[in-house]
Amino acid sequence: MGKRIVIALGGNALGSNLPEQMIAVKQTAKAIVDLIEEGHEVIIAHGNGPQVGMIQKAMAELTRSEPEKYIPCPLSVCVAMSQGYIGYDLQNALREELLDRGIQKGVATVLTQVEVDPNDEAFQNPTKPIGAFMTKEEADKMVAERGYNVIEDAGRGYRRVVASPRPQSIIEIQSIRDMVEAGLVVVACGGGGIPVYKTEGHHLKGAAAVIDKDFASCVLAQQVEADTLIILTAVEKVAINFGKPDEKWLDSLTPDEARKYIGEGHFAPGSMLPKVEAAVEFAESAPGRSALITLLEKAKDGVAGKTGTAIHQ
Numbered sequence: 001m002g003k004r005i006v007i008a009l010g011g012n013a014l015g016s017n018l019p020e021q022m023i024a025v026k027q028t029a030k031a032i033v034d035l036i037e038e039g040h041e042v043i044i045a046h047g048n049g050p051q052v053g054m055i056q057k058a059m060a061e062l063t064r065s066e067p068e069k070y071i072p073c074p075l076s077v078c079v080a081m082s083q084g085y086i087g088y089d090l091q092n093a094l095r096e097e098l099l100d101r102g103i104q105k106g107v108a109t110v111l112t113q114v115e116v117d118p119n120d121e122a123f124q125n126p127t128k129p130i131g132a133f134m135t136k137e138e139a140d141k142m143v144a145e146r147g148y149n150v151i152e153d154a155g156r157g158y159r160r161v162v163a164s165p166r167p168q169s170i171i172e173i174q175s176i177r178d179m180v181e182a183g184l185v186v187v188a189c190g191g192g193g194i195p196v197y198k199t200e201g202h203h204l205k206g207a208a209a210v211i212d213k214d215f216a217s218c219v220l221a222q223q224v225e226a227d228t229l230i231i232l233t234a235v236e237k238v239a240i241n242f243g244k245p246d247e248k249w250l251d252s253l254t255p256d257e258a259r260k261y262i263g264e265g266h267f268a269p270g271s272m273l274p275k276v277e278a279a280v281e282f283a284e285s286a287p288g289r290s291a292l293i294t295l296l297e298k299a300k301d302g303v304a305g306k307t308g309t310a311i312h313q
């Protein structure tokens with residue numbers, strides 16, 4: 001029987017630059033349409049780390065080179081631009097793949113705002129890497145010239161980090177539900193959603209942040225009453241003792257087991273940890289719900305129970 005599935009797409013589904021993204025989304029669309037062909041209802045969320053960093057850098061460059069013409073572009077606006085740009089590529093790749101397989105289904109990207117708490121302590125402690133990797137020299141220059149916060153990212157180089165508050169609720173949730181009910185393939189909560197908070201009356205103000213897409217996907221999956229949250233990433237399964245000689249790949253995890261492994265530090269913050277935390281939160285949110293963490297190209301096998309790490313009560 002067909003399930004309602006929220007898919008969170010990771011970095012490997014999109015690539016790191018314009019040509020890479022154009023190629024990557026073709027494979028991504030194949031994996032997603034495989035699930036649609038099997039009768040599942042699919043709602044797609046995605047990351048935006050490389051893209052939002054690229055857009056923010058380009059906008060900052062404009063302000064620096066022509067200050068009389070351009071004022072600084074808020075990070076919330078850069079997130080909105082990244083949703084539009086990624087949605088454009090994903091929407092087209094999905095449209096083409098559906099038509100090639102003779103499936104008549106509309107695809108729509110919803111520019112999605114996600115409410116955050118302006119007092120979230122994440123605003124004082126930037127942790128979310130965005131943009132391209134830098135050398136130590138490039139990173140030091142960014143810190144000195146622009147006051148950026150920079151971290152060394154798991155031995156892969158240096159990256160700018162920005163605030164990443166927890167998503168509270170999805171402003172456009174009713175529109176998303178209506179589109180899903182109408183049979184559309186919906187792309188929503190891209191890049192974790194445009195971070196906003198409520199001010200006077202009904203006004204929403206953009207926040208200088210990038211929300212983690214795994215957490216936003218978890219909220220989305222709960223609010224559309226999905227059966228399954230699938231987090232597609234660059235590994236087929238979750239491991240304990242990851243990268244060590246006694247590494248062990250896990251087929252399934254209960255929330256209690258996951259919490260034990262989280263406590264023992266098995267999942268890297270900023271990469272596998274938010275995925276496992278989001279998966280646990282979704283699996284515990286209502287009876288019968290489950291989450292799956294696997295590779296993009298294994299999504300179909302994962303839903304069939306053949307691979308991936310399943311998280312359920």
Ligand SMILES: Nc1ncnc2c1ncn2[C@@H]1O[C@H](COP(=O)(O)OP(=O)(O)O)[C@@H](O)[C@H]1O
Pocket residue numbers: 009010011012047232233234235237238239240241242266267268270271272273
């Ligand atoms: N315990 C673990 N099990 C599996 N992968 C892990 C673990 N800890 C860290 N990782 C790393 O997390 C990566 C996925 O995180 P990331 O690249 O940030 O995801 P994405 O861009 O797909 O959202 C994997 O490719 C792997 O290198």
Ligand SMILES: NC(=O)OP(=O)(O)O
Pocket residue numbers: 010011046047048049050129191192210211212213214
């Ligand atoms: N917004 C977000 O979580 O992006 P990445 O998945 O690219 O880090």
